[in-house]
Amino acid sequence: MMHANRLADLRQRLQQQGLDAFIIPHDDEHLGEYIPPYAERLDWISGFNGSAGAAVVLAEQAAIFVDGRYTVQVRHQCDPTLFAFHHLINEPYLDWLAERLEGGARVGFDPRLHSQKWYQDADARLADQGINLVPMSHNPIDRLWHDRPAPGHHPASLLSQEYSGQHSEAKRHRIAETLAAGNIDAQLLTQAEPINWLLNIRGRDIPCLPVVLSFALLHRDGRVQLFADPDKFTDLELQAHCGQDVTLAPMDALEQALTELGRQGARVQLDPSTANAWSALVLSRAGAELIYGDDPCMLLKACKNPVEVHGSRAAHLRDGAAVCRFLAWLDRRLAEPNPEQEDEGTLADRLAACRRQSPEFVEPSFSTISALGPNAAMCHYHHVNGVPRRLGQDAIYLVDSGGQYLDGTTDITRTVAVGRPDDDMRKLFTLVLRGHIDLAQARFPAGTGGLQLDALARMPLWQQGYNFDHGTGHGVGHFLSVHEGPQRISPKGSMVPLTTGMIVSNEPGYYREDAFGIRCENLVVVQPAATDGDIPVFELETLTFVPFDRRLIDPTWLEPKHIAWLDDYHRQVWEKVSPQLDGEELDWLKQATRPL
Amino acid sequence: MMHANRLADLRQRLQQQGLDAFIIPHDDEHLGEYIPPYAERLDWISGFNGSAGAAVVLAEQAAIFVDGRYTVQVRHQCDPTLFAFHHLINEPYLDWLAERLEGGARVGFDPRLHSQKWYQDADARLADQGINLVPMSHNPIDRLWHDRPAPGHHPASLLSQEYSGQHSEAKRHRIAETLAAGNIDAQLLTQAEPINWLLNIRGRDIPCLPVVLSFALLHRDGRVQLFADPDKFTDLELQAHCGQDVTLAPMDALEQALTELGRQGARVQLDPSTANAWSALVLSRAGAELIYGDDPCMLLKACKNPVEVHGSRAAHLRDGAAVCRFLAWLDRRLAEPNPEQEDEGTLADRLAACRRQSPEFVEPSFSTISALGPNAAMCHYHHVNGVPRRLGQDAIYLVDSGGQYLDGTTDITRTVAVGRPDDDMRKLFTLVLRGHIDLAQARFPAGTGGLQLDALARMPLWQQGYNFDHGTGHGVGHFLSVHEGPQRISPKGSMVPLTTGMIVSNEPGYYREDAFGIRCENLVVVQPAATDGDIPVFELETLTFVPFDRRLIDPTWLEPKHIAWLDDYHRQVWEKVSPQLDGEELDWLKQATRPL
Structure with missing residues (x-):
């Protein structure tokens, strides 16, 4: 009833103001990727708490629009008798509005929560049908939301x-x-x-x-x-x-x-x-x-300056040690009795605890994706939205996580064996890893955009008739957002040239619905490369140092150059991370980084 | 004096019509890549006969604008006392005009020879400064050009x-x-x-x-x-x-x-x-x-239909045999006395004669680029514009040529040893060939544009600090233009998806100024590939069958997969072309196609 009452209150206000509709986007006034709790107006009106979406409220009906990541979640969180469910991209809410309103109708919106570009485009779109878009000086939800959280007062x-x-x-x-x-x-x-x-x-x-x-x-x-x-x-x-x-x-x-x-x-x-x-x-x-x-x-x-790059390297070594401690613990835990006492949540907590051992660690850089078996096939899976799956029944485990450190931001995905991976899983893991290595070894001249490099990471999968439905790499900030532009390695990606100091992820993957998910992610930083050639070229220096799980590698799917890269990478992992480990963790690293 | 008189006559006409300037583009009214002789108005007024450019004539001055391909040629062909020389792209002629004219000036142009888009953009550009762009109902050059060639009457x-x-x-x-x-x-x-x-x-x-x-x-x-x-x-x-x-x-x-x-x-x-x-x-x-x-x-x-693809395959087999005959002859000729009696022109003529042996051959698909030694470093070199270089003094020879056949259009470049190539030449030839092979082996899902694949052909060069300054592949017609869109494999290239039946060239290269030039070009046709994977993917079926010169290959720069591709390709060349050859040519092919 809560959301029904809120909707009724909102409709009353709209009517008082002579409005036929009101748009509630997820965004706050900064239009960034993340919003604070007091800006969760979309959640307040609908119950949906995903990271993107919009609701539209008319006098007699309402609808909520979410993208492919949230089509399941929205059905769990929103009352279908209050909101119709639509696809944010494929069924634009302006079209939905335009179909339902007459010429002369007035559509309210809070201009603080929409970009200027959205306003220009939406105004032109609705004006075509004589519908007026009305910027409101106050957001009606703010007047109705009595228990709204106060903005935080965390010191700067x-x-x-x-x-x-x-x-x-x-x-x-x-x-x-x-x-x-x-x-x-x-x-x-x-x-x-x-x-x-x-x-x-x-x-x-x-x-x-x-x-x-x-x-x-x-x-x-x-x-x-x-x-x-x-x-x-x-x-x-x-x-x-x-x-x-x-x-x-x-x-x-x-x-x-x-x-x-x-x-x-x-x-x-x-x-x-x-x-x-x-x-x-x-x-x-x-x-x-x-x-x-x-x-x-x-x-x-x-474009990180040399001090920021230096800091990012240091943050990644600490982060690498934390992830290695976690993976070493995971292997030990699997060998102990009752692994089913662990679930995706306890695994994520253990990883967080490993990171917190570092004094420079501030907080996670995003919510850890800790996904066992079929859950890993959902790219945006989060175990808190359901019952966390228990360890012991699946062959592979995907964990995508990162940390904010005073000197840098990390983001790493490892896919590891937690059972008996079959040949098909090993083949696909190896193809994903091969694409990762091909991109990691790329060199390119000034002016090259991420769009031009994306296919390198996909080609081993494409060769065998596979693909993955997300970008290969996003920009990463320096003790700032784990997602930043303008650079991006993606088929929909950007032609912004990759240049010295840019940090990007290298994260090809493969997802088989209801079965398993694979992703191999390191961060890399663009640096000048030394060659004997005619022109300056850049290369991608790997920042992340954590072993790839050799139990998932089928070397028949690799060429000699991939094996050489892997052996060299593991040698570096050992050199850089072993001084931070001891005892069983050091033994684990020794085994995990031996040549293939 | 001829062009001075023509300019004077044109200026008199412009004055009579109250015009302050006149624009003479290279194009004819169809705005295609090629124009017939009676449309060579730019040549008539300036003496410049390149395939792109424009002249602008004012009362007291004139200028000609050409792109990077023609900066040398325009100096040979045009009188610098009549025309200032400018760069077509970097120094747009509208800017040049706008700097020299006052508000209220009238600039004449023949609207048949400019695109509608050009007119819209140019009109807006000049209107900013109060300059009027005046579409003329008759081209003044057509009134002055008394010995203008008549349009041809070749039957359809x-x-x-x-x-x-x-x-x-x-x-x-x-x-x-x-x-x-x-x-x-x-x-x-x-x-x-x-x-x-x-x-x-x-x-x-x-x-x-x-x-x-x-x-x-x-x-x-x-x-x-x-x-x-x-x-x-x-x-x-x-x-x-x-x-x-x-x-x-x-x-x-x-x-x-x-x-x-x-x-x-x-x-x-x-x-x-x-x-x-x-x-x-x-x-x-x-x-x-x-x-x-x-x-x-x-x-x-x-997107060629199956009959067109079938015809293209057949045309390429005939064309391959013609090129093999030429290359076999070239090797024999090099072993005979006085190779310096041959030059770039006689070599091109010999190749043309080999193609004419086929009854289905209609004409060349473009002017053959026959370039020895340093001349091959100029991508748009044509021996008829100077003194053809003689055989015998250079290590390598580049020949880019093609034929129009009733059942298809061909375009092939081979770079061959005609002397003693050094290690650096062999290294660079092998890197170019390796890029060619990497692109030839690509597979990709629906929706992939040429821009996404271009880097595959460049990566072996990029790795060593080299690049080439042209696209990797252009579309090719079916018994039509050797250059066609909308598909294209290029860093400036298009996101038009490559799909079944599209024919494109695969032609990475390397050019060292004043030294040598390398290009390896086959045509390929996009076809569905068979895999055991999740999604349909395309592959590039090679259409061209002529050996790559093993004397230029340094296998240390290749991986096993490249050598396997080459051996398989040469096996196919032998199978497909040998039935068309005999005697010394057959012996030559046997040698040229043996495994590496």
Whole structure:
């Protein structure tokens, strides 16, 4: 009844405001990948708590739209008598709306929770049929949500140059120069990651993403106005850390700052795909000239400087030791009585405990995917959404996890034998690993985009008539988001050139529904390679050092060069990780890294 | 003086018409890759006869714009006191014009010789500065060019279903259905290749491109109005061949047909990138609604039907035998006294003579690139533009050539030893060949574009710090153009999915300036592959059968799988080509195809 009552309350409000419909996206005002609990409006109205989706509420009906990852989950979490279920991508909710509304209808939306680009496209789409899209000054859910969690008050922290490698002043003035060159007066920054990168600050506002939620204006003279909860910066010497030309004001002050820019007729740049429509409305109503362009922080943030690369290498060695301790424990545990006392949840907890032994460990970089047998065939499986599967009945186990460390972010998947893998599993594991190795060995000239390299990781599978339905690699931040752009290795991927310092994952996989799942994931960093040739080329330096499970490798599916790579990789794992282990764990590593 | 006088005459005409400038592109009204001699207006005004470029003539100055292929040639062919030289891509001629003209200036152009897209873009570009782009009803050069060659009167021919594999009626009605489904009344076809494909006709209007120059209107009921020189069809039963609903009228009648469509308020589709601006102007002035879309013939033409694939295979066997005869002769000639009596021209002539032995051979599919030593480092080298280099002084020879046969079009490059290749040449040849083999062995699922496969052919070079500065593969027609879209394997390439029946080249290379050039080119056809896997995948069936020169192969740069591919390929060459050879040529083939 809870959601029925909420829907009824919302409908009453909409009617009072003369609205025929209201759109509730998952996003918050920063439009990032993760949102804090107080922004879970979609969950509040529907019960659905996945990481993407939208609901649309009309006077007499409502629908929820989720993508392929969540078609099962939404059915568990939402009441079908309240919400019709639709596919977010294949059945766009604007089409659904347009089919149900007459010309002249008014569709409310909260412009803080949608991008400027969405607003422009949606407005044009609905205007075609005479339907009006109405930006609302207040979100009606916020008025109805009485037990809404308060925003957290986790203090911010200042990331020292020992970790960041570059003072905020240098970053700010470098970008300011490009703004000045483009005759742009100010850049609006709306996503937490670029702002935290720019100012060398971090926070705990979102689980797994160590940022202070904030907005910022970067001016053409390098000055920054930061809009964030000042309580988070109490006792911190922000200006001593960032420079005197960085000022702090509460989030609420953003509207006034945008209005002032507008009054000055300033040329303000924003990325229409990531900046919310509200900021664009405030700016243009006040008289600013909007310039649409990429957020200039993104590419600079993606290209880690030598200190960040050095830190990432160090974080990965610690993380590698933690994962090795876990895998050694897992093998011991399997040899002990009653392995079925362990389940996907206890395994994930044990892995987390191994990571917490490191003093530099801050938190996981995402929710661990701990998946036994058929559960691993679901790419976005999470054991907390059902009954965790018990150890002892399956042949293979997939564990995808990572950590946030002060000096870097990790992300690793290992697929290991926990029973008796058959020949088919070994064949497919080996084909996946072969694709991983082929990509790991790639070299490429300047200008090469991830889209051009993606097929390398798939070709061994493609040769045998297999494939996997996700990208091969995503960008990874430096003690920031485990998913970042603009670089990406994917068939739908980007032509943004891969260049020095970019960190990306290398994670081909294979998934057989109701049977098993395989993924081999290391992180790699783009670095210049030494050759005797004509032109400079880049190579992918592997950052992750944890053995691949030799019990799953069928060498008949490998060429000599793959075996040579594996033996060399395992030699490096031993060299780099063994000093951190001892006793049974060291013995385990010795066995796990011996030549094939 | 000749070009100075022509320029003076043109300037006088422009002044009489109140024009401040005139643009002379290389293109003719069909905007295809090749043009007939009577359309060489750029050559007439400037002396430059390359295959792409444009000149701009102002009252007091003039400039010619060519791309990187022609920067040397244009200096040889054009008088620098008459024309300034600029780069077609890097220094757009519209920018050059805009810098030199005042607001209110009038720039004349012949709308038949520019695409509708060019007109839209150029008009917007110049309007920014108040400069007017003036479509001219007559090209002033045509009034001045008194000894202009007449259009050829080569008769057309009707391509029997034995070669085409599909009756025109089936093709026309299949496309007409998509027009009707899109509520489009007619499709304007302006390029010769799709029209000749659609009607199963061929001609000799352009060297190397066996087409009848023509325009056509395809109506939503499948009817076609063909506009071409009726004399070319004398004694041919066009309607018996194509169907009663195909009518023929002179090229001049197109204007009236477009005007009639306009009067009916018809919705007429054209591709703004390939249809000339004149046709769009005529249509829209008469009242037609212009629909911009891809030419629907292009994708269907690219996917060869089984009869066309069968014909292409047969054409390649004949062509392979011709090239083998040539290579066998070349080896014999090198062993005889005075090889320096041969030069790049006599070698090309000998190869042409070998092809002419086949009764199905019609003409070359492009001008043979016959390049010795350093000349091969110029990708677009042609020996007729200078003094052909003599045999006997270089280590390697590159020959890129092809034939038009009634049942298919070929294109092959072989790089062969004609002296003593050093280790570096052998290393680079082997890396190029290895890339060729890696692409040849690719398999990929539906939806894969050429852009995703391009890196396979480059990776062996990239690994060692080398690259080549052209695409890896272009589409090839069936007894039509040796270059066709929309598929393409290239870093700038297309995401048009490669699918059954598409023919593409596989031609990685390496070029060392002033030293040597290497290219290994076969044609391949996309075909379904048999696997035991989960999903259907395609593979690339090789069509070309001529040995790769083992004297240039250094096996230390190959893996076992490459050697296995080569041995198998050479075994197939022997099987398929040996029945066509005898005597010394057969002995040569036996040696050339023995296992590595």
